[in-house]
Amino acid sequence: MANYNLCRVPQISLNSFDIGCNIGKGGFGKVYIAREKTNSYIVALKLLSIEQLIKENAEEQLRHEVEIQANLRHPNILRLLGYFQQSMYFILILEYAAKGELYKQLLKSGRLKEKKASRYIAQIAEALSYIHQKHVIHRDIKPENLLIDLNDEIKIADFGWSVHTKKSTLDYISPEIVEGKEHDERIDLWSLGVLCYKLLTGTTPFEETGRTATYKQIAKAEFTLPDHLSVEACDLICSVTVF
Ligand code: ATP
Numbered sequence: 001m002a003n004y005n006l007c008r009v010p011q012i013s014l015n016s017f018d019i020g021c022n023i024g025k026g027g028f029g030k031v032y033i034a035r036e037k038t039n040s041y042i043v044a045l046k047l048l049s050i051e052q053l054i055k056e057n058a059e060e061q062l063r064h065e066v067e068i069q070a071n072l073r074h075p076n077i078l079r080l081l082g083y084f085q086q087s088m089y090f091i092l093i094l095e096y097a098a099k100g101e102l103y104k105q106l107l108k109s110g111r112l113k114e115k116k117a118s119r120y121i122a123q124i125a126e127a128l129s130y131i132h133q134k135h136v137i138h139r140d141i142k143p144e145n146l147l148i149d150l151n152d153e154i155k156i157a158d159f160g161w162s163v164h165t166k167k168s169t170l171d172y173i174s175p176e177i178v179e180g181k182e183h184d185e186r187i188d189l190w191s192l193g194v195l196c197y198k199l200l201t202g203t204t205p206f207e208e209t210g211r212t213a214t215y216k217q218i219a220k221a222e223f224t225l226p227d228h229l230s231v232e233a234c235d236l237i238c239s240v241t242v243f
């Protein structure tokens, strides 16, 4: 994996891959599983429609974010192995996460056992600590953006793309953002707390009906902890509300 750096191979094209089935659909295009022909390496190819990127004024920002992600190397951050442009598409070559979104796993199981959740949370915390040291903030930590590989390791995806996300998910955003204040990398830790709550209970802590009511709840850090949570889990969740 370490030597597999396609970023510097300008002659790469779709023809370099055997393209398999469609494994997902995102805001700007589709994702396919693919095998690189020369070394049989399995990857995910994300085809982003250039027309749509231009229409939504997201092209330059996307390039900028891609540069950031291509330089990150951490076992719990989805590797961006390379990118190229072909006809109507900007194509990202991504590490393949065989078990897909954590979100889908949660939909199936409702909530996770504390042991399993704590393993995931520890991995995400490690990855966040790494990016924060590099002065990068993810800004959009939530189960939809966390992929899982064959070995059940977390891979943080959609790196720094929250800027493009039109409908940002209210549930995971921090009081500083709600109040329009300046913010720093600690907003990721807030989201990590919300995520921890979600993994252990199956719901998010701030679920008032309506945006304004949810905003108020977030700003006051007002939430209840269900009885089935251990003291340690409660401590961890509450610790992110006190910076
Ligand atoms: P966007 O990132 O454009 O806002 P999105 O987050 O909804 O949109 P994508 O990131 O494009 O969607 O991914 C769409 C789906 O494809 C995801 O739900 C995920 O299941 C799957 N997917 C994306 N990347 C990979 C990958 N590297 N490995 C496995 N599955 C992936």
Ligand code: MG
Binding pocket: 026, 144, 145, 157, 158
């Ligand atoms: Mg995504």
